[in-house]
Amino acid sequence: xxxxxxxxxxxxxxxxxxxxxxxxxxxxxxxxxxxxxxxxxxxxxxxxxxxxxxxxxxxxxxxxxxxxxxxxxxxxxxxxxxxxxxxxxxxxxxxxxxxxxxxxxxxxxxxxxxxxxxxxxxxxxxxxxxxxxxxxxxxxxxxxxxxxxxxxxxxxxxxxxxxxxxxxxxxxxxxxxxxxxxxxxxxxxxxxxxxxxxxxxxxxxxxxxxxxxxxxxxxxxxxxxxxxxxxxxxxxxxxx
Amino acid sequence: xxxxxxxxxxxxxxxxxxxxxxxxxxxxxxxxxxxxxxxxxxxxxxxxxxxxxxxxxxxxxxxxxxxxxxxxxxxxxxxxxxxxxxxxxxxxxxxxxxxxxxxxxxxxxxxxxxxxxxxxxxxxxxxxxxxxxxxxxxxxxxxxxxxxxxxxxxxxxxxxxxxxxxxxxxxxxxxxxxxxxxxxxxxxxxxxxxxxxxxxxxxxxxxxxxx
Numbered sequence: 001x002x003x004x005x006x007x008x009x010x011x012x013x014x015x016x017x018x019x020x021x022x023x024x025x026x027x028x029x030x031x032x033x034x035x036x037x038x039x040x041x042x043x044x045x046x047x048x049x050x051x052x053x054x055x056x057x058x059x060x061x062x063x064x065x066x067x068x069x070x071x072x073x074x075x076x077x078x079x080x081x082x083x084x085x086x087x088x089x090x091x092x093x094x095x096x097x098x099x100x101x102x103x104x105x106x107x108x109x110x111x112x113x114x115x116x117x118x119x120x121x122x123x124x125x126x127x128x129x130x131x132x133x134x135x136x137x138x139x140x141x142x143x144x145x146x147x148x149x150x151x152x153x154x155x156x157x158x159x160x161x162x163x164x165x166x167x168x169x170x171x172x173x174x175x176x177x178x179x180x181x182x183x184x185x186x187x188x189x190x191x192x193x194x195x196x197x198x199x200x201x202x203x204x205x206x207x208x209x210x211x212x213x214x215x216x217x218x219x220x221x222x223x224x225x226x227x228x229x230x231x232x233x234x235x236x237x238x239x240x
Numbered sequence: 241x242x243x244x245x246x247x248x249x250x251x252x253x254x255x256x257x258x259x260x261x262x263x264x265x266x267x268x269x270x271x272x273x274x275x276x277x278x279x280x281x282x283x284x285x286x287x288x289x290x291x292x293x294x295x296x297x298x299x300x301x302x303x304x305x306x307x308x309x310x311x312x313x314x315x316x317x318x319x320x321x322x323x324x325x326x327x328x329x330x331x332x333x334x335x336x337x338x339x340x341x342x343x344x345x346x347x348x349x350x351x352x353x354x355x356x357x358x359x360x361x362x363x364x365x366x367x368x369x370x371x372x373x374x375x376x377x378x379x380x381x382x383x384x385x386x387x388x389x390x391x392x393x394x395x396x397x398x399x400x401x402x403x404x405x406x407x408x409x410x411x412x413x414x415x416x417x418x419x420x421x422x423x424x425x426x427x428x429x430x431x432x433x434x435x436x437x438x439x440x441x442x443x444x445x446x447x448x449x450x451x
Contacts, residue, residue, distance in 0.1 A: 015426035020433060023423045057416075059450040068448050133386050136424040195424075212390040220383070
């Protein structure tokens, strides 16, 4: 399976705490996203070169990630630095994990599988966003945006105004509803599964709590519609 | 002196693990009797059926009383041996929500245990249906913990960990045993990290003991 060139969101920033890791899928590829204890995020191939174990099953210590299987430790450049079974060994430079470019923007962690890709060229993104959720969907990525357009949320303040959906890139969309704006990051997991990372453009002082709950309810309706093909008419969804 | 509490235990059984977690996190002393559940099915033999006619594990003996069922056992342990009452709040919404998630653990989430028994011990079942059912139950848990985060709440039922968290943890922590990864449950990943950091936490085979 191929995934389009360019940058892809793979997690909400807050979902990957310092010192933790998670497996992710991108276009059928198995990747690990992890955050070192200094706070930097990394996206790698999810495979220890020793025995092929998933590194996402392992654990983060300082600025190393260690494989669960035999404890081989890798630095932030993907270079193996320590093999517990051979503590005195100077680890050969050839033992490395494939590392992908990683960036954080709009409250999401981004990566690209294209080694030549420059940092994403996106319109000026807000400094401050409030996370809603990563919505995992049992449908193809291609379906998601059409349905978002067909059933956008109301604004959390109850204000009126048309919904306006704009593509900022192939994987990032802004959805303006009344005076409020959501940013939506679309991740193709496989040909049949996708994820939509949802944040609110604005300060926590304004949106933490009630604002998050409002848009969370909308994401649940969106998921229901995408997975069952049926809309549930409720207060947070605007009629198409 | 013999400990007052005896757990009839199978180390690889996730329901027994719930009880071991509760005993350890409550800071209790106990002794275990190893039961050959697989492949021996010893829990279905007459001496065990005399203690638990349902033929399942875990079984707990506490002083003169014998009881079975992981959720009821951990409720008993919390009520009888936790003088603070924090692990099982006595009343109000906290009690209600602990009960709700405790019964969810024993009911809706039971499909995760069935999926794991099918994958690991060859128990009967439709693998795809069991896995899908378990993923659905875990998704309901992740939805709940995502929403809890909006209120700055870190635990399933109350402002602090309760026996509901203990009853729910094994199914998530062991989900890779039946082929469901943690990728799609970000709120549960964060909750599990907090849970692992609680005093008295212990692992079991299938749950990595980071070192």
